[in-house]
Amino acid sequence: VLGLVLFGCQPNTTSQAGSTPQTSPQASPTTNTQPLNDTAPAAPVAPYTIAANGMNGMTPTSTLADVQKLFGAAHVKPGSFYVGEGVCSPATAVYPNDPAKAFLIVWLNQPQPSAKPYMLVWDLPDTETWEELKGSHGATVMPTSQWHTPQGVRVGSTVADVELANGKPFKLYGIDWDYGGNVTSWEKGTLDTAHHGRLRVRFGPPPTPIGDTSAFSGDAVFSSNHPAKAMKKLVAYRLTYDMIPDERPLDDALMPQQFPCETMPVPTSY
Template identity: 35%
Template sequence: MRQMPFALAALIAAAEAAVAQAPAPQPQILDCADFSRKTEEAYFVKRFGRENVVTAKLDGAEGETIPGTVVYPKDPSRRLEITWSDAKRRKGLTGITVRGQSEWLVRTPGKARETLRLRDSLEAVQEANERPFQISGFGWDYGGYATGWKGGRLDAMPAGCGLSVRFNPDPTVRGKAADRASGEKDFSSADPAMRAAKPFVSSLTLGWPE
């Protein structure tokens, strides 16, 4: 059997070593401080490239669709959904949403500079808030939203920004345990009935009120 030339073997070994030592990709983080109410679609085009920013219809409340912008429409792990006060000209930023399979992190305020991400537990969000917060019961159009941070750390997002978090109950939780965490009413995140539903984060939105 013919042996591989030494020079070729050395080149392959060097390439394998370089791959092994390559740093892991840095997580993508959304920070309120990078945006404002005056942010326009042109900012996202400059930051992410024209080919990665498209106009699209986005899912709204109660089955409606709303015009907006999508960043990385072909890459679920990097997808962002953007809404505007002036949707026609795509100006006046009102929201940036992370949902589905997106792996974006959202930076939280304070010295720790921690982050939240999709699939974080209810307990993890309460810890980030540094106190219990309000969450609406599941099973209706506005179910599962955090409805008030009660003066916690997540009430103090920078740059005029607010954080909206929606939770889904664990699909394995059924019957009475699911029923006790459902309905058009608010629960404390520390409520045993809500904890028993094992909620996890299903969407994160940075918002700028109109």
């Protein structure tokens, strides 16, 4: 399944505005995905678990009405998500005012209320980078989230934490560019096999200094086991989970719609 990169803006509490010609979605680095079983009974999992049989009851066939029932209609708001090149995709923000529970649903291009989820996103509130968060909110610590994988990965996990959860080093892009910090391969580790290649993580520097990062900056792929000590101190500031089973046909017409971001309000603070 081709993925949207969608690494940028945060949820906007608005619905889509005037349509413009769609830009070509940027390819998102990921491993090959495997089918999810939509019909097999789900094993019990803890609340706020990011897994194929978790998501607090969400599945690849969940509709907006299902989401409203699962989380309460008062906690489900229209939103949008940054695609790239100045365009955003319509989305739904769940618990938009509670960073401990908040996440975003990006939908396939299907008529609501029957549209199916394309992917789920857990992110830092109202910022693309830690520098923006630190400057606009005075933040010095990572906001905590109740959402986590069964392996313990969540927004705020360090490279060292994630490497331990994966059971081995993994590959990621260098920081400080458009695709900076994205995991490119779990190297067949636990986070690949346990999630069928559907879990994506993006790393960046925390708000406090971690030392020289120039050795793993720029358009190149690095190992999480890089000798520079600062590598292990990078933090996960975005998690995404693909919701499309590979057996479901997907063509360009079903890819999430795109609209100019400037037609949408400034992202709402958590």
